[in-house]
Structure formats: structure tokens, C-alpha cells
Amino acid sequence: MERRLPLFPLHTVLLPGAAIGLRVFEPRYLDLVRSGEGFGISLILQGSEVGVPAVPAAWGTEARIEDFDVGSDGVLVLRLRGARRFHVRQTRLRDNGLVVAQVDWCEPDPDDELLPQHALLATVLERIVEQAGAAYAPAHPALLEQAAWVGWRLAELLPLSEQQRLSLLQQADPHRRLDQLLAWMP
Numbered sequence: 001m002e003r004r005l006p007l008f009p010l011h012t013v014l015l016p017g018a019a020i021g022l023r024v025f026e027p028r029y030l031d032l033v034r035s036g037e038g039f040g041i042s043l044i045l046q047g048s049e050v051g052v053p054a055v056p057a058a059w060g061t062e063a064r065i066e067d068f069d070v071g072s073d074g075v076l077v078l079r080l081r082g083a084r085r086f087h088v089r090q091t092r093l094r095d096n097g098l099v100v101a102q103v104d105w106c107e108p109d110p111d112d113e114l115l116p117q118h119a120l121l122a123t124v125l126e127r128i129v130e131q132a133g134a135a136y137a138p139a140h141p142a143l144l145e146q147a148a149w150v151g152w153r154l155a156e157l158l159p160l161s162e163q164q165r166l167s168l169l170q171q172a173d174p175h176r177r178l179d180q181l182l183a184w185m186p
Contacts, residue, residue, distance in 0.1 A: 005086065006032050006039045007099045008063065009056040010049055013165035014041035014082040016061055016109075017149070018156040019135075024076040026050060028098040033076065039063055040086055040103065043166050053097045058088045059170050060103075084108070085169060109148035109174050118178040122150050124185075128157050147174040154181050 008029060014020055020041075024030055032039055040060040047054030067079040086103040093099055114122055122144045129136045136157060143149040155168045155177070164184065171177045 003103055003105065005101050005103045006037055007042050007056050007060065007101050008039050009042050009044045009054040009099065011044050011162065013043050013162050013169055014061040014063060014080065015152050015156050015165065015169065016082045016085060017152050018082045019066070020080050022078045022080055023071070024078060028096040030076065031096065032098060043162055053093055053099055056099060057166055059085065059166060060088070061085055061169065106172065112147045112174060113145050114147050114150060115175055118147065121154060121178055121181060125150055125154050132157060147178055151177040151181065160184070
């Protein structure tokens with residue numbers, strides 16, 4: 001299904017299920033948030049987060065606002081959570097510098113169980129979550145047996161480059177995502 005989606009290019013990859021904080025101060029993005037339109041986060045391939053519109057990657061994640069506040073400096077602070085993945089078909093630039101994309105939504109990940117060769121990754125994730133804290137803990141222990149959930153949480157918590165995260169975001173098969181994560185582990 002194709003849809004128009006405003007983009008918020010960042011120097012980070014938002015992954016499905018992951019949370020990020022975002023400070024919003026540019027008029028084009030303040031207008032976007034005020035409009036109530038949904039928006040997507042895409043990795044910046046060229047340019048910067050402020051000023052002249054950046055060139056976003058062709059893959060991204062829908063951002064859902066979970067919470068908001070105004071910082072002591074008067075800047076809007078959002079708490080976002082990654083939802084659906086999308087692929088950009090084309091973009092256009094509005095007069096205010098906002099990038100709007102025609103996107104195709106990616107199919108949701110299947111609820112496949114971990115394959116035996118990926119069991120080690122669930123153990124690694126459990127150890128990381130013990131150190132990272134309750135915010136990253138699974139809502140249900142059974143999630144540690146689901147290929148997609150384990151893959152996304154490892155992609156969020158491991159010290160990967162943004163290009164590696166983008167590569168995982170482009171992968172439709174959760175088992176192949178896990179294979180890639182295994183290949184990157186020392």
C-alpha cells in the first residue's frame with residue numbers, strides 16, 4: 001500500500017520497536033508535529049539535520065510519538081517509538097524544506113521462532129538487557145524466542161554503525177537479519 005509520508009531525516013536509524021528522543025526546533029518540523037500527521041525517520045545519507053534539507057535513505061521507520069515535553073531551553077522534546085518499516089518510492093520538497101515521500105509499507109515481520117543456530121543471540125540479548133535495564137526487557141519472556149524481536153533489539157543495543165542498522169532495516173527476513181548479526185559478532 002502506497003502512502004505520502006513526511007520525513008524527518010536524522011543521523012540515526014530508528015528501528016521497529018526502538019525508542020529515541022528528538023529535539024524539535026525548526027519551523028518545518030514544529031509545523032509537522034502540530035499538524036498531527038504521521039511521519040517517518042530516515043537516515044541522512046548527505047547533509048545535516050538542520051538547515052538545508054538533507055538527502056534521506058530510501059528506507060525508514062514510521063515514528064509514533066509516545067511522549068512530549070518542553071525542555072528548559074523552550075525546545076520541544078519528543079519521545080518516539082519505531083513502528084512500521086517503509087521503502088521510499090520518490091520524494092518531493094515542500095516550500096518550507098520538508099521532505100515528503102511516496103512510500104510503500106513493508107510487510108510486518110512474521111512471528112517466527114528462533115532457529116537453533118540463532119539461540120546464542122537470545123542469550124547475548126538477555127545479558128545485554130540485564131545490563132541495560134528494565135526499559136529494554138521483553139514484555140513477555142516468550143519474546144526472547146521470536147526471531148524478529150530478538151533481531152530488532154540486538155540491532156538497537158549492539159554497538160553497530162548506522163549503515164549496519166540501515167542494512168538490517170532493509171532486510172525483510174528476520175532470520176537473515178539474525179544471520180547478519182551473527183556474522184558481525186566477534
